[in-house]
Amino acid sequence: MNRTRMTLVAALAALTPLTGHADEIQVAVASNFTSPMRVITEKFERDTGHKVLLSFGSTGKLYAQIRNGAPFSILLAADEQIPVRLEDEGLGVAGSRFTYAIGTLVLWSANDGYVDDQGKVLTDQPYRHLAIANPKTAPYGAAAMATLTKLGLADSVRGKLVQGENIAQTHQFVASGNAELGFVALSQVIESGEIRQGSGWVVPATYHPPIRQDALLLTKGRDNPAAHALLDYLRSAEATEVINAYGYGR
Structure with a gap:
């Protein structure tokens, strides 16, 4: 060499x-x-x-x-x-x-003060659309439906549901205002331990399977x-x- x-x-x-x-x-x-x-x-x-x-x-x-x-x-x-x-x-x-x-499920709205800390917005506030991920393919969507069933609301809100293909699309529905509120992953809206925009209710873990x-x-x-x-x-x-x-x- x-x-x-x-x-x-x-x-x-x-x-x-x-x-x-x-x-x-x-x-x-x-x-x-x-x-x-x-x-x-x-x-x-x-x-x-x-x-x-x-x-x-x-x-x-x-x-x-x-x-x-x-x-x-x-x-x-x-x-x-x-x-x-x-x-x-x-x-x-x-x-x-x-x-x-x-994972942690949260009921979230892009609007400040819209979602209370107990999720009573689902029955106490008027809204047209509630976004969830497709419960057949997305576990967070299945958890959302289990939560609605736990609350006795699965039938009454059925006509208001809009389904995202996945949790990212579901979050986009709410962030864009096309849905007033929706069930998303806490990881999508949290920063430094707090919801960084809008308002949300962290769903108790007992409301749906882990x-x-x-x-x-x-x-x-x-x-x-x-x-x-x-x-x-x-x-x-x-x-x-x-x-x-x-x-x-x-």
């Missing part, structure tokens, strides 16, 4: 990251976890050098994409049932599933070091701090 080439090799070696070989992964993420996952991904990429490509959607839609061969290495679901199903169908790695967050959000290593990510590293990172103190800041439990 001549001296010029040796010098070039040495220079390239000096630029090699000390974090080791970097890998790329594609991660399917439930819409409600959009904001915290973007923060976690930024920290993870900075700390590890790995590259994460995020795709957001309702858990039901993401499940369909995975079954149709989408190249995801990890699923961060909005429930626990879909990851179990994927495991049973051989599309998830057995033993890799764990609960990364427990929204346990499970992570699953998919078979396409079985041999990808970045996928294993990200799942480990989701259990770390750094990720937990972000998750809690957005109103989730663990």
